[in-house]
Amino acid sequence: MRKAVLFNIQKFSVHDGPGIRTTIFFKGCPLACQWCHNPESQSYQAxxxxxxxxxxxxxxxxxxxxxxxxxxxxxxxxxxxxxxxxxxxxxxxxxxxxxxxxGKEYTVQDVMQEIHKDKPFYEQSGGGVTLSGGEVMIQIDFIEELVKACKEQGITVAIDTCGYAPSDNFLRIIKYVDVFLYDIKLMDSGEHEHYTGRDNALILENLKLLSNHDAVIQLRLPLIEGINTKNEQIQDIIDFIADLNIHSINLLPYHHMGQGKYKKLNCPLPVLERPTDLRLEEIRSMFKQANYKVQIGG
Ligand code: SF4
Ligand code: SF4
Ligand code: SF4
Missing domain, CATH: 3.30.70.20 (Alpha-Beta Plaits)
Structure with a gap:
């Protein structure tokens, strides 16, 4: 039986898509972002x-x-x-x-059992299930089985993704997914590689692919002071998405909440800063002026 390693099942989540949601966190990520607030998600093993x-x-x-x-x-x-x-x-x-x-191994049936416990809340709030990580699109066999099972039960699905996965993986599940929460971190490929360990070519290609297939895309921008908050960096993103079909944008300012986990994993603490409220407002205005529905936070 197919299994995946999860590190959290978060109930009553209100920041990972519409309504009240159950957010399921998968272990394993091909990126290693310097600002990652779930460092325990990066390894595929418990x-x-x-x-x-x-x-x-x-x-x-x-x-x-x-x-x-x-x-x-x-x-x-x-x-x-x-x-x-x-x-x-x-x-x-x-x-x-x-x-x-x-990290704990789950079968698709195990995960569906957990999801079923929260189904009444989805029905009342317009919520559903969000698959997050780590990077869920890497574990596509498990994910495909899970999203199909959700669809059969009338449960809506959001996929939270960094976009770094084979394009075929997206094509396999696109029709079962209600919304993609899609991260864009940096448009400059060299900077992207420096800060995350990978360049962004595949990520940008997959974003275009989803847009071309009329997927609902909620863009998420993690914002870290001094790394990706300059006007020209934001403008590059606005220019890139101009021809795409983007539903809305969430600006996600860096926070220090993951620091305790770095200590527990015996990893060096990231020394990074949140942009000021003023800077966040300025960035929000740039997207508003370009006619996007944009908010600060998830
Ligand atoms: S893509 Fe997300 S989970 Fe993966 S390293 Fe970056 S912040 Fe962490
Ligand atoms: S470190 Fe702990 S969990 Fe790992 S093998 Fe040893 S006893 Fe088991
Ligand atoms: S207190 Fe420290 S040494 Fe003792 S069992 Fe716990 S982790 Fe191990």
Missing amino acids: EILIDRDRCTQCGECEKHCSQQAVWQKNHQLFYDAEKCNACEMCIDYCCNNAREIA
């Missing part, structure tokens, strides 16, 4: 997050790990995600609740 402020270095996790994936040296705790088989034994033996797992 992994352990460690709150080192809670850890008393009691050694119980090391003692009970059959894979030698956790060890202590010079009063420091180390973890090797490559060796870890996600058995969760170390979590059970940690008396300080310093360990948690990000």
Whole structure:
């Protein structure tokens, strides 16, 4: 049976598409954006997050790990995600609740069971299911089965995507998807590669493809001060989308909420800033002047 690794199922979400939604977060992303607020989404495998402020270095996790994936040296705790088989034994033996797992395998049937619990809320609010990540369009076999099952049950589907996936993957599911929440980060391909690890050619190509197939596209722009907030960078986006069929635009200012997760993954903290409210308003005005429906926030 087909399975995917999810790291969260968020109920009663109101920022990921219309109405009240269940947002399902898949692990695994081909990009590595410097501002990612879900760093635990980037790896395709389940992994352990460690709150080192809670850890008393009691050694119980090391003692009970059959894979030698956790060890202590010079009063420091180390973890090797490559060796870890996600058995969760170390979590059970940690008396300080310093360990948690990000990632659990689900079948399509498991996910549909979760979705069904929230169906009355979708009906009352015009909501539905949002598939997010990570990057969902990479795991297309699972996603195709899931969106078809949703459609059969009359549940609307939003896909939150960075656009970096084979174009055929989009063609396979386009008719089952009600709205694409599509990220545009930077128009300059070199800058895009510098900040995300990949150039943007495929992303822009897929955006055109969706537009040509009359998909409903809600464009999402993560905005990080000093990286993609200059007038000319915004104007480049406006010029690119001029011939496309864009339903609306969300400006998503950078926030620091993911920083705790970087610490738990033992990764360097990103040093990035949110644009000022004034700058956000100026960017919003640029899109309004170009006749787009635009709002700050999801
Ligand atoms: S595309 Fe999204 S999930 Fe992937 S690295 Fe960038 S911000 Fe994170
Ligand atoms: S079991 Fe928990 S408290 Fe003990 S060393 Fe491991 S993480 Fe730290
Ligand atoms: S989840 Fe299992 S394999 Fe991974 S570190 Fe913990 S005990 Fe070891």
